[in-house]
């Protein structure tokens with residue numbers, strides 16, 4: 149059975165569980181459950197703290213896991229990143245009191261608060277800047293106001309937590325992070341390829357919709373440029389010989405723009421349907 153580590157709490161847990169459910173796996177029903185066997189799919193789920201997942205997978209105790217790229221790098225574990233999972237996107241940045249810092253080297257000799265001391269320590273060592281790291285568990289944006297640090301290094305999504313504390317980002321981007329599937333060192337575990345294909349299917353189903361439309365045949369080339377599909381759009385004859393029906397996958401976020409452009413071009417009966425599941 150493939151042993152899969154899943155975040156039990158925090159910002160990754162809900163979407164990770166949802167993706168696995170959409171991929172056809174039977175996860176836990178009771179949030180107090182820590183280990184759940186899904187015999188039908190020949191996998192076993194281990195619900196663990198997101199920060200610990202890389203440690204378990206890196207040691208080989210578990211085959212694969214869902215965690216954040218930032219947590220993986222912070223752990224220093226030997227687990228490897230297998231696939232991006234397309235959620236929990238963030239950047240990892242330095243921040244200080246508005247207007248105080250403009251360059252990384254200005255941190256030399258100062259105190260930097262973070263929950264990711266492994267990641268930040270490695271980064272600053274590489275950059276040749278020597279600081280005192282203040283390791284905090286969370287809410288690090290308060291550290292400057294409360295006087296325990298001169299700057300912070302933390303996860304930034306919208307930036308609103310920083311702004312509310314009078315902080316602003318400065319210096320280079322430490323990392324672009326998102327949720328990732330990680331694997332134990334060595335040969336891929338049996339069953340891993342199936343898990344990967346299923347998760348990729350879920351990502352496609354979340355990211356794309358199907359668009360169908362009718363079109364005068366002489367406009368095919370122009371319409372196909374608007375909806376190239378993933379491989380190539382399907383074009384079927386209509387009873388009226390001057391027209392064709394076109395079907396293609398398009399990114400969900402551009403649906404309305406594409407519908408406007410198609411209508412403008414001369415397409416009619418433009419229909420959009422969600423994709424329930426996919427294997428490409």
Ligand SMILES: Nc1ncnc2c1ncn2[C@@H]1O[C@H](COP(=O)(O)OP(=O)(O)OP(=O)(O)O)[C@@H](O)[C@H]1O
Pocket residue numbers: 157158159160198199215216217218219236237238286303304305306325326327
């Ligand atoms: N606001 C956010 N936007 C996107 N990703 C985030 C956000 N906050 C945390 N993450 C990501 O979630 C992961 C951290 O998850 P974890 O559950 O440990 O922290 P948390 O959500 O902050 O929970 P906790 O309440 O324990 O601090 C990291 O990969 C991090 O990049």
Ligand SMILES: O=P(O)(O)OC[C@H]1O[C@H](OP(=O)(O)OP(=O)(O)O)[C@H](O)[C@@H]1O
Pocket residue numbers: 159285286287288289302303304305306307308309310
């Ligand atoms: O840029 P923003 O959109 O404001 O999001 C970033 C914030 O979200 C997370 O905090 P979380 O709520 O997990 O609290 P924590 O700091 O205690 O982990 C993260 O640690 C940042 O503080």
Ligand SMILES: [Mg+2]
Pocket residue numbers: 286287
């Ligand atoms: Mg947090």
